[in-house]
Amino acid sequence: xxxxxxxxxxxxxxxxxxxxxxxxxxxxxxxxxxxxxxxxxxxxxxxxxxxxxxxxxxxxxxxxxxxxxxxxxxxxxxxxxxxxxxxxxxxxxxxxxxxxxxxxxxxxxxxxxxxxx
Amino acid sequence: xxxxxxxxxxxxxxxxxxxxxxxxxxxxxxxxxxxxxxxxxxxxxxxxxxxxxxxxxxxxxxxxxxxxxxxxxxxxxxxxxxxxxxxxxxxxxxxxxxxxxxxxxxxxxxxxxxxxx
DNA sequence: TTGACACATTCCCATATGGGCATATATTGC
DNA sequence: GCAATATATGCCCATATGGGAATGTGTCAA
Numbered sequence: 001x002x003x004x005x006x007x008x009x010x011x012x013x014x015x016x017x018x019x020x021x022x023x024x025x026x027x028x029x030x031x032x033x034x035x036x037x038x039x040x041x042x043x044x045x046x047x048x049x050x051x052x053x054x055x056x057x058x059x060x061x062x063x064x065x066x067x068x069x070x071x072x073x074x075x076x077x078x079x080x081x082x083x084x085x086x087x088x089x090x091x092x093x094x095x096x097x098x099x100x101x102x103x104x105x106x107x108x109x110x111x112x113x114x115x116x117x
Numbered sequence: 118x119x120x121x122x123x124x125x126x127x128x129x130x131x132x133x134x135x136x137x138x139x140x141x142x143x144x145x146x147x148x149x150x151x152x153x154x155x156x157x158x159x160x161x162x163x164x165x166x167x168x169x170x171x172x173x174x175x176x177x178x179x180x181x182x183x184x185x186x187x188x189x190x191x192x193x194x195x196x197x198x199x200x201x202x203x204x205x206x207x208x209x210x211x212x213x214x215x216x217x218x219x220x221x222x223x224x225x226x227x228x229x230x231x232x233x234x
Numbered sequence: 235t236t237g238a239c240a241c242a243t244t245c246c247c248a249t250a251t252g253g254g255c256a257t258a259t260a261t262t263g264c
Numbered sequence: 265g266c267a268a269t270a271t272a273t274g275c276c277c278a279t280a281t282g283g284g285a286a287t288g289t290g291t292c293a294a
Contacts, residue, residue, distance in 0.1 A: 118248075118249075119247090119248060119249035119250060119251095120249080120250065120251080121250085122249095122250065122251090123250080123251075123252095133251095133252085135252090159253090160253080160254075160255090162253085162254085162255080162256095163252070163253060163254090166252075166253090167252090181260095181261090183261065183262070184260070184261040184262060185261090
């Protein structure tokens with residue numbers, strides 16, 4: 001079956017670093033295709049393709065403006081990722097808490113050792 | 118160059134739905150490979166492969182327990198995704214706010230219309 | 235109409251994939 | 265040692281990819 005299509009899912013669409021870059025750039029406001037291509041140091045066709053993927057999964061919107069097309073971020077499209085990853089928030093906090101507790105324990109031992117000297 | 122390796126990145130590793138399922142299952146605690154394979158309704162080798170990917174990107178830890186290997190979630194591995202998507206939180210809140218304002222505006226109009234009747 | 239510009243689409247190719255399957259590699263109990 | 269169980273790994277294949285390059289489509293201005 002091979003890997004899922006990049007357009008099958010927001011997760012797959014966002015797996016590509018350049019597409020994440022595009023979203024970051026668009027968070028500053030609308031941009032034209034050439035604009036984005038220049039910033040990404042990518043040729044125009046690739047920029048168009050990436051934008052096409054992002055559009056198919058609903059992460060960006062397009063608007064015609066004369067002979068250029070302005071792409072805008074659709075922030076809501078990222079919510080599924082946020083919601084999913086948020087369900088694990090407690091998990092990594094717990095790991096950090098354990099690390100924190102461990103470090104505190106080390107420091108305590110250190111103080112005790114110093115005291116014994 | 119083709120698509121990036123699934124092991125190149127947490128984003129790529131998590132793009133596969135079954136791997137997300139695995140992480141969800143592991144958030145309930147350690148599981149053996151067969152255990153996971155059964156829950157995912159996947160054959161054992163595929164489960165092992167997926168777990169291998171997750172391990173390579175640091176999303177899970179393994180621990181030998183007799184003749185089985187228990188996999189555990191490493192929540193901190195998901196933090197990069199959380200951090201990235203969090204930078205867009207304002208974006209979709211704004212969209213939602215606009216939607217909210219729009220709906221409120223509609224309701225107001227509706228009330229006014231009723232009043233006029 | 236014609237040319238210039240912005241963008242989209244198509245074809246090519248090297249590459250990695252995930253599943254099926256068979257097989258190697260532990261580890262345990264006898 | 266040997267069989268049984270749990271897991272990992274290797275090979276196969278169909279499929280989708282992202283970049284390069286060329287070409288199609290649309291819009292403007294003269």
